[in-house]
Amino acid sequence: MSTNSSSATQVLFDAPGPKGRRRILLLSVLSVLGIAGLIGAGLWQFAVNGQLDAAKWLPYLRRDYIAFLGEGLWGTLRATAVAAVIAFPFALVLALARLAPLRPLSWAATAWIEFFRGIPMLLVVYAFLLALPAYGVTFDRFWMLVVPMILVSSATTAEVFRAGIRAVDRGQHEAAAAIGLMPRQSMVSVILPQAVRLVLPSLVLALVSLLKDSTLGFVVSYNELQFQGKNMVSITRFLVQTYLVVSGIYIVINLLLTRVALVLDARMQKRAAQG
Amino acid sequence: MEIILENWPMLLGGIGTTIALTVLGYGFALILGTALAVCRVSPIPPLRGAATVYVEIFRNIPLLSLLILIAFGLPDAGLLLPYFWCGVLGLTLSSAAFVCENVRSGINTVPIGHAEAARSIGLGFFGVLRYVVLPQAFRTMISPLVNVFIGTLIGSSLCAAISVAEITYVTQQLNIRTAEAVLLFLVAGVIYLALSLAAASGGIALEKALAPGRRRRPTTTQAMMGAQQA
Numbered sequence: 001m002s003t004n005s006s007s008a009t010q011v012l013f014d015a016p017g018p019k020g021r022r023r024i025l026l027l028s029v030l031s032v033l034g035i036a037g038l039i040g041a042g043l044w045q046f047a048v049n050g051q052l053d054a055a056k057w058l059p060y061l062r063r064d065y066i067a068f069l070g071e072g073l074w075g076t077l078r079a080t081a082v083a084a085v086i087a088f089p090f091a092l093v094l095a096l097a098r099l100a101p102l103r104p105l106s107w108a109a110t111a112w113i114e115f116f117r118g119i120p121m122l123l124v125v126y127a128f129l130l131a132l133p134a135y136g137v138t139f140d141r142f143w144m145l146v147v148p149m150i151l152v153s154s155a156t157t158a159e160v161f162r163a164g165i166r167a168v169d170r171g172q173h174e175a176a177a178a179i180g181l182m183p184r185q186s187m188v189s190v191i192l193p194q195a196v197r198l199v200l201p202s203l204v205l206a207l208v209s210l211l212k213d214s215t216l217g218f219v220v221s222y223n224e225l226q227f228q229g230k231n232m233v234s235i236t237r238f239l240v241q242t243y244l245v246v247s248g249i250y251i252v253i254n255l256l257l258t259r260v261a262l263v264l265d266a267r268m269q270k271r272a273a274q275g
Numbered sequence: 276m277e278i279i280l281e282n283w284p285m286l287l288g289g290i291g292t293t294i295a296l297t298v299l300g301y302g303f304a305l306i307l308g309t310a311l312a313v314c315r316v317s318p319i320p321p322l323r324g325a326a327t328v329y330v331e332i333f334r335n336i337p338l339l340s341l342l343i344l345i346a347f348g349l350p351d352a353g354l355l356l357p358y359f360w361c362g363v364l365g366l367t368l369s370s371a372a373f374v375c376e377n378v379r380s381g382i383n384t385v386p387i388g389h390a391e392a393a394r395s396i397g398l399g400f401f402g403v404l405r406y407v408v409l410p411q412a413f414r415t416m417i418s419p420l421v422n423v424f425i426g427t428l429i430g431s432s433l434c435a436a437i438s439v440a441e442i443t444y445v446t447q448q449l450n451i452r453t454a455e456a457v458l459l460f461l462v463a464g465v466i467y468l469a470l471s472l473a474a475a476s477g478g479i480a481l482e483k484a485l486a487p488g489r490r491r492r493p494t495t496t497q498a499m500m501g502a503q504q505a
Contacts (some may be wrong), residue, residue, distance in 0.1 A: 013318045013403075031325070120432030120443060123460060123463055130456050131457055134456050212339075240348040247337075
């Protein structure tokens, strides 16, 4: 697929001749100028408003600033990890339930999945924050954030597992049946091991969306990175700088995770191609 | 139930704002995302690079961080927008990255032979895209693009965090006033479900209407890469 796709985009235009190359060069120079102009305008806007002063950026290299944000980052990673560890196995159970031959079980799982896929996580967070305390049910802030993350992620990840289970070749089911395995045995020892391997890259991407969802700690005042950024702003008043730094940290972590997913996927494709 | 009836205008306003945020954000994202996808398959290296960097940044930034940055950060740099337009801008920037990815993988599902045939009858880069590749690609893109729409709809709830009076925000405000939490959150949940189900069934209808016989489905990983989550 990857070799196929790169050639598909290359085939949209001919290998350029001398004239074409000159035109491409011209357009390249023009677009570099255009992009540089855009970036320059942005920087100019920042500079005019005094937001590029070194005094407003250098503090982020200071140890106490880094420690302060690091605390938030730790909170983010902890929430994401705990949510993933609980949500992923739960999602697998949901996927199996949805595929189960027992109708009521399958319906219940489907309803759960479609419900939590169709509503925004912020609504679930508010429900936990505002609705449950009215009935005397309270969690601490960590679980206020993590439980909604688990509920929403279990639904989206269940669909990933379901796709993985259905992607396992039909022949595997038949072969398992032919050697006398019961449906449950064949699911556990033949289908699932392959399905889980197939969805591994997608699970890493599910981790990315969990990490993004953890920003809602901002709403429940749980000490994760985004909320810690807010705290920092209320002390230092460096609004743009802090939020840019915080966003940058998220982007870098997610970028790394996405890379891992791509590498895993590429390895899987290669193995599949080797048969 | 009375609370719902009494506050119906407020809820209706919230629904209207949610729909406006989603439609505007998605509409602009469709335009920007398609332009970015064309940049990514173009023969001009700086444009390819810039579009790639754009997608990597906006696909990986949490939407809430982006909205907060736009609404609370940028005024410091002299860029003051009403909160509603901050919401639209944030949704546009983030959804455009997902539109771009889906358009690009849609372009890649068009068989190479079609592009080669189009070139051999003398069409240029834009001709090939405009008359041969994109019309076919858009058909395979309908379902992922509908998913981006639903993602935008669900993402629009985050605008509540920057005090745009859409459904989530209205629900929360009403809850503070009336303390009828369960009922209110159920109603809000049903509204979101109804909106996303409507979008999904609209997408299925559109897909059926334009069905090209057999479609190539993207792999799970590709679907996830294009799938938008707040």
